[in-house]
Amino acid sequence: MNTETASTPERSDFVRDIVAADLREGRIDSVVTRFPPEPNGYLHIGHAKSICLNFGIAGEFGGRCHLRFDDTNPLKEEQEYIDSIQEDVRWLGFDWGQHLYFASDYFEQLYDWAVLLVRDGKAYVDDLSADEIRSHRGTLTEPGSNSRWRDRGVEENLDLFARMRAGEFPNGARVLRAKIDMASGNINLRDPIMYRIVHATHPRTADAWCIYPSYDFAHGQSDAIEGVTHSICTLEFQDHRPLYDWFTANLPVPSVPHQYEFARLNLTHTVLSKRVLLRLVNEGSVRGWDDPRMPTLTGLRRRGFPAEGLRDFVAMAGVARADSVIEVEMLEHAVRDILNRNAPRRFAVLDPVKVVIDNYPEGLTEEMEVPNNPEDPDAGTRTVPFTRELWIEREDFMEDPPSKFFRLAPGREVRLRSAYFITCTDFLKDDDGRIVELHCTYDPASRGGSTPDGRRPKATLHWLSASHTIPAEVRLYDHLFTSPHPSAGGRDIFEDLNPESEVILSGCLVEPSLVSVPIGETVQFERVGYFCPDPDSAPGVLVFNRTLGLRDTWAKLQAQGRHDGA
RNA sequence: UGGGGCGUGGCCAAGCGGUAAGGCAGGGGACUUUGGAUCCCCUAUUCGCAGGUUCGAAUCCUGCCGCCCCAGCCA
Numbered sequence: 001m002n003t004e005t006a007s008t009p010e011r012s013d014f015v016r017d018i019v020a021a022d023l024r025e026g027r028i029d030s031v032v033t034r035f036p037p038e039p040n041g042y043l044h045i046g047h048a049k050s051i052c053l054n055f056g057i058a059g060e061f062g063g064r065c066h067l068r069f070d071d072t073n074p075l076k077e078e079q080e081y082i083d084s085i086q087e088d089v090r091w092l093g094f095d096w097g098q099h100l101y102f103a104s105d106y107f108e109q110l111y112d113w114a115v116l117l118v119r120d121g122k123a124y125v126d127d128l129s130a131d132e133i134r135s136h137r138g139t140l141t142e143p144g145s146n147s148r149w150r151d152r153g154v155e156e157n158l159d160l161f162a163r164m165r166a167g168e169f170p171n172g173a174r175v176l177r178a179k180i181d182m183a184s185g186n187i188n189l190r191d192p193i194m195y196r197i198v199h200a201t202h203p204r205t206a207d208a209w210c211i212y213p214s215y216d217f218a219h220g221q222s223d224a225i226e227g228v229t230h231s232i233c234t235l236e237f238q239d240h241r242p243l244y245d246w247f248t249a250n251l252p253v254p255s256v257p258h259q260y261e262f263a264r265l266n267l268t269h270t271v272l273s274k275r276v277l278l279r280l281v282n283e284g285s286v287r288g289w290d291d292p293r294m295p296t297l298t299g300l301r302r303r304g305f306p307a308e309g310l311r312d313f314v315a316m317a318g319v320a321r322a323d324s325v326i327e328v329e330m331l332e333h334a335v336r337d338i339l340n341r342n343a344p345r346r347f348a349v350l351d352p353v354k355v356v357i358d359n360y361p362e363g364l365t366e367e368m369e370v371p372n373n374p375e376d377p378d379a380g381t382r383t384v385p386f387t388r389e390l391w392i393e394r395e396d397f398m399e400d401p402p403s404k405f406f407r408l409a410p411g412r413e414v415r416l417r418s419a420y421f422i423t424c425t426d427f428l429k430d431d432d433g434r435i436v437e438l439h440c441t442y443d444p445a446s447r448g449g450s451t452p453d454g455r456r457p458k459a460t461l462h463w464l465s466a467s468h469t470i471p472a473e474v475r476l477y478d479h480l481f482t483s484p485h486p487s488a489g490g491r492d493i494f495e496d497l498n499p500e501s502e503v504i505l506s507g508c509l510v511e512p513s514l515v516s517v518p519i520g521e522t523v524q525f526e527r528v529g530y531f532c533p534d535p536d537s538a539p540g541v542l543v544f545n546r547t548l549g550l551r552d553t554w555a556k557l558q559a560q561g562r563h564d565g566a
Numbered sequence: 567u568g569g570g571g572c573g574u575g576g577c578c579a580a581g582c583g584g585u586a587a588g589g590c591a592g593g594g595g596a597c598u599u600u601g602g603a604u605c606c607c608c609u610a611u612u613c614g615c616a617g618g619u620u621c622g623a624a625u626c627c628u629g630c631c632g633c634c635c636c637a638g639c640c641a
Contacts, residue, residue, distance in 0.1 A: 012580085038641050073640060130639055137637055141568045144637090175639050185569035187637055196639035215641050239570055239636050261571090263634095268577080316589060318579050320572095323634055327577045330590045340603060375603065406601065415599060449599045460599050527600045554601045 013319040015260055019057055019230055028229045031063030034101075035089065036219070036233075038070045039081035039203070042289045042296045043088045045310065045331075046272045049265040052314040054232055055094040066226055067096040071104045072218045074202035082203065088297040093307050099226075103218045104204045106225055110213050111165065113221060113251050114176060114194055118157045122250055123194060124150055125160040126177050133175070136182070137190055143183035144190045150179065164197055167210045171197050178217075180246065188243045192216050220244040224253035231257045234264045235321065265317070266325040269479035270295050271486050271493060285497055286480070292534075292545045293480045293501050303477060304522035304532030304547030306342070309335035328479065332548055339522055339530045339547065344372045347384060347417075347462045348510040348525040348544075350474055352391035354437045354466065357422060360388040365465070369448075370418040384511055386419050389466035391509055393528075396461050397438060399427065404557055406458040408438070415460040417526065421446035462526045469509045472542040475534065476503040510542065522547050 022028045033054040037047065058065035067089060071077050089096070117123035126149045128136065138144030161176055163169065176195035184190055194217040199210045223231045231244075241259050248256050266272065272295055280286050280294070289296050292303035300310065313334035317326050347370075366386045373379035392408070401409040408414050413423040426439040445451050449460075480501045486493045510525075517523060522532040529549040537543045 036641095040641080070641065076640075126639095133639075134637075139568085139637060142637095143568085172639065177639095187569075189569095190637085193639055198639080212639095214639075219641085235571070236635055237641090241570090263572085316578080318589090320579070322572050322579090324578060327590065330578070333590060336602095345600080371599090374598095374600080404601090417599060419599095456599085459601075462600075524600085524602085527602070529602095550600075550602050552601075557601080 031061045032229045034066040036068045036070045040076040044296045046265040066099040068101040074200040079203045223257040228257045231259045235261045268484040306338045309338040343524040349391045350508045351394040353394040355390040357442045359441045368419045385465045385468040387465040391464045415457045416463045472508045472510045474505040474508045474544045476546045
């Protein structure tokens with residue numbers, strides 16, 4: 001490795017700048033952040049950005065990051081999600097230590113604080129219906145008007161709020177509101193709702209409560225209770241910041257956190273809206289939340305994307321306040337970069353065609369030594385059996401090749417990787433004109449892939465011994481949506497679903513060592529791409545997912561040729 | 567005609583008054599027992615537009631234009 005001086009600039013962005021300045025100027029002693037998901041769905045790559053930001057900052061500045069579930073709405077939240085979120089954050093590579101919290105842990109404290117605001121005349125029970133509240137709220141350009149219940153007495157408010165908690169009223173009968181300013185230009189300040197009545201079972205507190213705090217009344221105070229210093233969220237909460245600050249300013253909170261907002265992650269050919277992801281699952285467009293085409297962390301994991309690649313991608317993309325849509329190619333680059341360095345190389349033939357080496361002894365099996373990863377000499381070598389009859393990729397032979405085609409063709413010599421040079425002498429076709437068998441001769445002096453005379457074929461092919469082969473199903477994946485911006489333009493994005501987002505190949509063949517690749521490990525099928533075993537694999541029935549293909553300049557050339565030739 | 571934000575190359579993104587980093591994508595070349603990887607080189611006389619301040623502006627000021635978010639008893 002080269003000797004880089006300490007001048008290597010740390011990754012920086014506006015949030016890290018703020019944290020660094022707060023530390024440097026003594027406004028805080030150490031940084032505390034939090035990742036605060038609502039357990040109402042699976043985490044996706046957009047959440048990965050927030051997770052990497054919050055945990056990343058805590059790690060870089062020697063602070064800590066909490067995992068806090070924002071479980072204030074029992075109608076939408078489930079234990080299943082609480083479990084999956086923890087699994088996904090851990091998989092991404094982060095550890096919250098002892099700092100696992102739930103907003104519901106603070107329900108009693110939050111209630112006490114609400115009572116305090118009522119006593120101070122800063123909150124009131126409103127009997128208006130949801131519709132009435134909406135019509136009193138005004139519009140974006142017109143101020144709202146006060147509820148007729150806005151000025152009722154403290155004692156009556158106290159009594160009513162207590163009875164709300166006691167379960168005396170049905171859902172929607174009353175709410176508790178902060179008394180701020182119905183004429184504010186910021187609609188969040190027009191007497192926001194602090195508590196609503198919801199008779200529902202909560203995944204953590206069960207039936208202990210029938211009133212639940214709103215996001216606005218819970219979030220900042222939860223941060224304050226935990227000593228969070230920097231409460232980092234996405235841009236759409238900017239308008240909530242004045243309210244966040246209003247509550248911490250009007251309540252005896254133990255600390256005063258501050259909120260900062262960044263732009264959420266968007267990717268081309270991808271949709272991250274929970275609503276749409278749910279539809280994809282419910283309408284059977286994909287097989288589930290963990291379908292390898294889903295942008296969920298569980299889906300990406302099943303697809304074979306390494307967590308490190310995701311982290312690198314997030315770092316590469318940066319954090320800013322401008323709305324943006326990142327090209328998926330950047331993600332794919334980050335993932336390939338990790339995989340290229342780490343993934344063991346293996347042989348697999350997706351679309352096999354038979355090769356017979358006429359001058360190779362019948363019945364002989366040689367064990368050829370093949371490097372596990374040319375990028376990493378420490379990965380060592382493995383042994384792959386070589387015999388007279390082999391399989392190669394159908395697309396690696398052309399009867400009548402164009403000038404740019406370097407692979408096997410009649411009369412042409414190519415190298416079989418780590419084995420021998422072979423020259424095609426003949427080929428057989430079936431009645432439909434389809435190639436069924438190639439005949440070749442080999443050069444015994446080329447064993448291992450080089451010859452004394454230094455001949456260098458233009459192509460090197462992967463291969464498999466016909467008598468040492470494991471059958472496999474291979475699932476090829478591509479973008480779920482055809483358009484780079486599926487949600488743009490107002491049309492139904494389901495019309496933009498890529499019909500070839502999943503292509504299932506049967507009759508594929510892989511080398512014997514592949515029977516034992518553990519789930520979660522991604523390998524490279526040499527010259528083909530990165531693949532990982534799918535959990536659908538069963539003894540005797542291997543299933544591989546294509547994580548990503550290799551960059552393919554030949555395919556690019558062919559595509560160009562098609563265009564030029566038009 | 568309300569409030570809050572944002573506008574730097576195809577896509578991200580540094581830059582914080584001293585004369586446009588970096589990555590991805592794209593193009594060209596070298597090398598190569600993966601048409602992979604790697605390595606070189608090329609791609610903004612210009613920072614939404616127009617004025618102004620200044621010796622000097624992407625950075626400061628004014629005006630305009632464009633885009634995003636907000637009217638859940640969701641988060």
